[in-house]
Amino acid sequence: xxxxxxxxxxxxxxxxxxxxxxxxxxxxxxxxxxxxxxxxxxxxxxxxxxxxxxxxxxxxxxxxxxxxxxxxxxxxxxxxxxxxxxxxxxxxxxxxxxxxxxxxxxxxxxxxxxxxxxxxxxxxxxxxxxxxxxxxxxxxxxxxxxxxxxxxxxxxxxxxxxxxxxxxxxxxxxxxxxxxxxxxxxxxxxxxxxxxxxxxxxxxxxxxxxxxxxxxxxxxxxxxxxxxxxxxxxxxxxxxxxxxxxxxxxxxxxxxxxxxxxxxxxxxxxxxxxxxxxxxxxxxxxxxxxxxxxxxxxxxxxxxxxxxxxxxxxxxxxxxxxxxxxxxxxxxxxxxxxxxxxxxxxxxxxxxxxxxxxxxxxxxxxxxxxxxxxxxxxxxxxxxxxxxxxxxxxxxxxxx
Amino acid sequence: xxxxxxxxxxxxxxxxxxxxxxxxxxxxxxxxxxxxxxxxxxxxxxxxxxxxxxxxxxxxxxxxxxxxxxxxxxxxxxxxxxxxxxxxxxxxxxxxxxxxxxxxxxxxxxxxxxxxxxxxxxxxxxxxxxxxxxxxxxxxxxxxxxxxxxxxxxxxxxxxxxxxxxxxxxxxxxxxxxxxxxxxxxxxxxxxxxxxxxxxxxxxxxxxxxxxxxxxxxxxxxxxxxxxxxxxxxxxxxxxxxxxxxxxxxxxxxxxxxxxxxxxxxxxxxxxxxxxxxxxxxxxxxxxxxxxxxxxxxxxxxxxxxxxxxxxxxxxxxxxxxxxxxxxxxxxxxxxxxxxxxxxxxxxxxxxxxxxxxxxxxxxxxxxxxxxxxxxxxxxxxxxx
Numbered sequence: 001x002x003x004x005x006x007x008x009x010x011x012x013x014x015x016x017x018x019x020x021x022x023x024x025x026x027x028x029x030x031x032x033x034x035x036x037x038x039x040x041x042x043x044x045x046x047x048x049x050x051x052x053x054x055x056x057x058x059x060x061x062x063x064x065x066x067x068x069x070x071x072x073x074x075x076x077x078x079x080x081x082x083x084x085x086x087x088x089x090x091x092x093x094x095x096x097x098x099x100x101x102x103x104x105x106x107x108x109x110x111x112x113x114x115x116x117x118x119x120x121x122x123x124x125x126x127x128x129x130x131x132x133x134x135x136x137x138x139x140x141x142x143x144x145x146x147x148x149x150x151x152x153x154x155x156x157x158x159x160x161x162x163x164x165x166x167x168x169x170x171x172x173x174x175x176x177x178x179x180x181x182x183x184x185x186x187x188x189x190x191x192x193x194x195x196x197x198x199x200x201x202x203x204x205x206x207x208x209x210x211x212x213x214x215x216x217x218x219x220x221x222x223x224x225x226x227x228x229x230x231x232x233x234x235x236x237x238x239x240x241x242x243x244x245x246x247x248x249x250x251x252x253x254x255x256x257x258x259x260x261x262x263x264x265x266x267x268x269x270x271x272x273x274x275x276x277x278x279x280x281x282x283x284x285x286x287x288x289x290x291x292x293x294x295x296x297x298x299x300x301x302x303x304x305x306x307x308x309x310x311x312x313x314x315x316x317x318x319x320x321x322x323x324x325x326x327x328x329x330x331x332x333x334x335x336x337x338x339x340x341x342x343x344x345x346x347x348x349x350x351x352x353x354x355x356x357x358x359x360x361x362x363x364x365x366x367x368x369x370x371x372x373x374x375x376x377x378x379x380x381x382x383x384x385x386x387x388x389x390x391x392x393x394x395x396x397x398x399x400x
Numbered sequence: 401x402x403x404x405x406x407x408x409x410x411x412x413x414x415x416x417x418x419x420x421x422x423x424x425x426x427x428x429x430x431x432x433x434x435x436x437x438x439x440x441x442x443x444x445x446x447x448x449x450x451x452x453x454x455x456x457x458x459x460x461x462x463x464x465x466x467x468x469x470x471x472x473x474x475x476x477x478x479x480x481x482x483x484x485x486x487x488x489x490x491x492x493x494x495x496x497x498x499x500x501x502x503x504x505x506x507x508x509x510x511x512x513x514x515x516x517x518x519x520x521x522x523x524x525x526x527x528x529x530x531x532x533x534x535x536x537x538x539x540x541x542x543x544x545x546x547x548x549x550x551x552x553x554x555x556x557x558x559x560x561x562x563x564x565x566x567x568x569x570x571x572x573x574x575x576x577x578x579x580x581x582x583x584x585x586x587x588x589x590x591x592x593x594x595x596x597x598x599x600x601x602x603x604x605x606x607x608x609x610x611x612x613x614x615x616x617x618x619x620x621x622x623x624x625x626x627x628x629x630x631x632x633x634x635x636x637x638x639x640x641x642x643x644x645x646x647x648x649x650x651x652x653x654x655x656x657x658x659x660x661x662x663x664x665x666x667x668x669x670x671x672x673x674x675x676x677x678x679x680x681x682x683x684x685x686x687x688x689x690x691x692x693x694x695x696x697x698x699x700x701x702x703x704x705x706x707x708x709x710x711x712x713x714x715x716x717x718x719x720x721x722x723x724x725x726x727x728x729x730x731x732x733x734x735x736x737x738x739x740x741x742x743x744x745x746x747x748x749x750x751x752x753x754x755x756x757x758x759x760x761x762x763x764x765x766x767x768x769x770x771x772x773x774x775x776x777x778x779x780x781x782x783x784x785x
Contacts, residue, residue, distance in 0.1 A: 069518075072509065076518020079704045109516070113507050115467065122503065122670070124464075124471025252681050259681065260653065277516070284677035288645045288652065309470040311477070 001044070001070050001112055006062040006101075007037045008055050011359040012368055013325045017147060018397055020138040022165030022198035023376040025386040026393040027138030030368035032361075033299065033325055035351060038062070038071070038104040046071060046108030047328075047349050049299040050272065051100035052364050058097045066101065071108035078102050078277040091250035095274055102275025103302075107346040114345050116305070121280075123308025128339035130304075130316040131159035131190065133297060137166070138394035141174060148181040155321045156337035158185045159218070161192035165199060166376075166383050168207055172214055179215045185337070190315070192244070194221035196371075200380045201231035205238035212240055219244035219266050225380070227254075229263035242266050247296055249273060252281050259289050266314060269306075270296040276306065283310040299323070300330030302347045304339040327356040401506060403461045405439040408451040411751040412760065413692075416715025420532035422558030422591040423767040425782045427532035430760035431716070433692075435743060438498040440466060446502030447741055449692045449720075450494030450664070457495060467506060469499035473670040485643045489667055496668025497695070501738040508737050510698070515669075517702035520733030524726055525552035525583065525708040526575070527690060531559075534783040535570055542574030545711070549729035551575060552583030552611065552708055558591040560776055561603060563784055568608050578729065583708075585637070587614035593771045594624035601632040610634040612659050618771070620647070625656035635659045640689050642666065645674050652682050659707060663689035669699050680705045693722040695739045697731040719748040 012032045020027035034052035037045045051058050065080050081098045082090045090098060110120040118125065132151035136144050151157040162178050164171040175193065182189035193211065195204065204223035211217055219242040224231035226248040236243040242265035249255060251274055258264050267286045269279045283293045283306075292314035295303035300323055307313040321334040328351050331342025342348045366372065378384035386394065413433040420427025434451025438461070446466060460475045473496050480488040504511040512520040526545035530538055542553050553571045557564040568584060575582035592600065597616035604610060612635040617624035619641040629636040635658035642648055644666055651657040660679045662672050676686045680703075688700040688709035700706045709731060721742045723734030734740050769775035777785050 070513075072513050073516055073518045075516025075702050075704075078516075080518065082704075119465070119467050122468060122470030122473075124468040124474075126471070253683070256681055256683075281677040281680055284645075284674040285681035287674055288649045288678035290646070290649075311474050 001072065002041045002068050003062070003066045003071055004039050004041055005067065006059060007039065008051070008058065009035045009356055010052050010361050010364055011035065011325070011327050011356060012361050012365060013327070013359055015398065016320070016324055017136060017143070018138045018394060019135045021135060021163045021194065021196040021371070022137060023196055023371060023379070024373045025138055025166060026373075026390040028367055028372055029398050030365065031324065032364045032368040033327070034100070035327060035356060036100050036104055038066070038101065038108060040071065040108065044108060044111050046104035046106075046111065047347060047351065048100040048104030048107070049328075049349075050103070051096050054093045054097040057093060058101055061097060061101060071105045072112055074102065074105040074109050075277055077105060078275060082274065090274060091254070095250040096272070099272045099275045102277050103271050103347070106276045107349070111346040116341065116343055116345060117347050118305040118308045118341050121305065121309045123305070125341055126308060128304045128307045128316050128341070129314065130157075130318045130334070130337070130339045131161060131192065132157040132321075133161045133317045133319045134163060135319050137163040140395070141177060143397065144174060145177050145181060148178055151321070152181055152185050155334045156185070157318075157334075158182060158337050159190040159192075159315065161194055161221070161317070163196070164193045165195040167385055168210065171207070172211060175211055176214055190218035191215060192219050192221060193217055195223050197222045197225055197248075198376065198379045199223055201228070201234045204235045208235070208239045208241055217241040221245070221268075222247060229257040229261045232258070232263040233261055236263065236265060244268060244294060252278055252285070255282055255285065259285060259291075265291070267291050267293055268296055269293050270303065271298065271306070272296075279306055280309070283312065287312045299325065300328065300347070300349050301332040301339055302330065302349070304332045304341055305347065308341070327352055327359055401444075401465055401467065402441045402463050403438060403466055404441050406454055406458060407437040407439070408454055409435045409748060409752070410451060411719070411748060412755050413716050414718065414751070414756060418532045419529035419712065419714055421529060421556045421587065421589045421764065422531065423589055423770070424761060424764035425531040425559060425777050428761040430756055430758070431762045432760055434494070435748070436494045436498050438466065438495065438502060440502065444502060444505050446498035446500075446505065447739065447743060448494045448497035448501060449695070449741075450490065450497060452491035452494060454491050454495065456488070457491060461495065466499045466502040469496065469503055470670055472499060473667065477667060485667060489643045489665060493664040493668040493671075496670050497664060497739070500669045501741075505738040510733060510735050510737060511739055512698040512701040512733050515699055515702035517698075520698075520701055520735070521730045522688070522697050522700040522706055523708040524550050524711045524729060524731045525554060525585065526550045527554040527710045527712050529556060529712050529714070531556040532782060535567065538567060539570050539574045542571050543577065545726070546575045546578040546582075548726040549578055550711070550726065551579035551729050552585065554585035554587055554614070554710065556589070557586045558588040559774055560785065561600065565604065565607060567784070568604065572608070581609070583611040584608055585612045585614065586610060588616055590615045590618055591767060591770045592616055594621070594628050597628045598631045601628070601634060605633055612637040614638065614661065615640070622650045622654040622656035625651065626654055629656065629658055637661055637687065639675075640665065645671065645678060648675050648678065652678065652684065657684065660684050660686045661689055662686045664691065664696065665689075672696070672699060673703070676703045676705065693717050693720050693739075693741050694724050694731050695722070695741060697724060697733055698739065701733065719744045719751055
């Protein structure tokens with residue numbers, strides 16, 4: 001089997017709620033994405049999701065490194081892509097490109113065997129532990145509570161996460177609300193909070209200590225800058241709550257200081273860290289350190305495949321229990337609060353051609369996709385509360 | 401596809417020559433050996449060199465799909481949680497290898513491709529394990545390897561500095577047809593204390609540029625290993641006697657190892673790959689330990705940080721056929737599905753029907769004086785003294 005060419009399509013979609021974090025309290029209601037298809041001479045195509053900002057880089061890599069190669073040799077092709085970018089580094093934009101192509105290669109490898117990716121990886125079919133992730137800092141208390149309740153009752157979630165960071169009183173109030181909702185499901189919900197690098201380490205220690213007096217928190221996510229292993233470790237040693245970090249790192253090497261300095265209690269892994277190939281490597285390294293892995297949000301929840309082969313896998317982030325994008329379907333479902341794997345070959349994704357044609361765009365519109373507004377002023381220094389204009393924007397909900 | 405049964409055959413491996421190290425310089429050419437078959441409902445079997453008490457795990461495997469090998473690995477490792485891997489590592493490794501063989505056979509591809517390697521090849525180095533060989537035999541072994549392009553060699557040392565220095569020179573001379581600066585490695589198999597290692601390496605490094613010294617202190621002594629590494633120029637290689645990634649962790653965290661010896665000893669392909677990936681995060685190269693029929697080269701070929709795999713070639717595959725060769729200094733794997741190993745059942749039957757009369761000395765016991773003082777070989781114990 002040989003790779004012949006790549007195709008990519010940008011698309012936009014409407015979210016079911018206004019999403020945002022401490023860096024973007026006004027929130028966003030448009031999502032965007034990119035479907036990448038890696039075609040082969042045998043008619044099979046591998047699907048990668050992502051890389052909307054790096055289509056030229058992906059195209060060049062496909063032409064120079066992948067065309068004519070057998071996608072089943074994905075680990076070796078991954079190394080080719082990484083080594084090719086030795087001088088400039090394989091982080092940043094190049095990382096986005098490699099991650100998306102690597103995903104498509106793994107999809108092809110599994111499809112070549114006619115089996116789901118979890119089986120190609122060697123995993124056993126199992127229920128995947130997961131939690132509902134709000135990404136809903138712009139949402140009102142009432143809307144957020146309704147969302148949590150729907151996650152708990154319709155999908156059976158027992159565990160959930162809350163975006164925090166700008167307004168401690170609101171965060172405490174919403175934390176207790178989240179606990180109340182999920183205690184209706186279980187006596188011991190795992191409650192996570194996420195500050196998205198908005199705090200300094202000492203701010204984090206003060207705020208989390210106060211939260212810990214109200215309820216038991218399973219982890220505080222990104223309580224300091226991604227590279228600040230000393231700060232992360234200070235927080236880790238300063239609070240009872242576990243420190244979870246890593247989401248914005250790009251490469252295996254980026255994690256070395258985390259391991260060596262024991263900077264985090266839980267390591268975040270995603271296929272956006274140089275692909276599925278590297279996600280597996282990071283998880284193995286963390287396993288050697290007895291560190292649990294949490295898999296970040298992924299389109300179609302495809303990270304559930306990886307969970308089956310990570311002995312230190314802890315929990316999977318679920319921002320949306322059903323695919324909102326519209327342009328593809330996934331056979332991974334949330335049932336009774338667990339992610340259930342399917343049996344479709346590959347990643348289990350199927351493209352809806354008609355929807356893709358309808359939602360296709362030539363460029364990603366401003367204000368769509370994750371963190372479109374950059375880092376918020378005051379980050380690491382003091383809290384800049386949502387302005388009146390931001391509050392008014394957030395209050396619109398999903399009606400733009 | 402479902403696992404339905406298994407078969408273990410035990411035999412005594414009669415090698416074409418003896419192998420020996422500092423703990424037993426006399427060595428032996430007999431080694432107890434086993435082969436494991438895992439059978440399926442579709443007639444395909446997975447094969448692994450190895451065996452032991454498979455029965456204790458079989459209830460975890462029966463009826464399961466062998467392609468789910470990593471999940472089955474997890475079940476086995478979790479099953480022996482209380483007792484740990486020291487007693488049960490062997491059978492788990494054998495099962496894991498046979499399952500990976502099956503997984504690749506089902507996909508009708510060589511295992512290196514199942515593991516995602518770009519090519520079925522990995523760099524080799526020559527390892528005589530030949531403390532029992534005369535100087536001439538030693539030269540002949542390394543020259544034979546060098547003529548196949550192998551440009552690195554490892555020598556067993558530790559009992560006699562004069563002889564060790566002379567024999568490193570013999571190895572270098574033999575390898576010189578492959579390279580002007582062949583990679584020279586030495587291996588003392590935990591016979592020295594850390595300070596003995598530092599002193600000996602000081603002498604050796606006056607004469608030779610050494611790539612690595614293997615096991616210059618006890619396998620678990622991360623402080624001793626780290627202190628050796630800091631005081632010598634050569635890399636410290638170790639870990640072949642560890643049984644899990646958890647045992648490797650203190651070595652890595654405390655900078656006690658520069659090159660990590662990986663093998664099936666850490667629960668087969670699955671556990672070996674975990675260790676190698678952890679090393680990769682730390683920019684540490686790994687070197688695959690030797691094995692019958694070189695089957696671990698499949699994994700080595702897929703690892704981004706694999707340096708070179710040990711090739712001993714003592715002639716121990718009398719009941720096996722395998723499709724890899726040494727060419728231009730590399731182990732070149734073929735395209736046969738799975739490990740590329742077939743068992744010659746008739747030859748196996750003959751080995752079982754006519755076992756050697758004496759018992760094998762394997763595994764070697766630790767030699768007197770280890771870590772304390774050097775007990776030199778007695779006259780007649782080795783041909784080079």
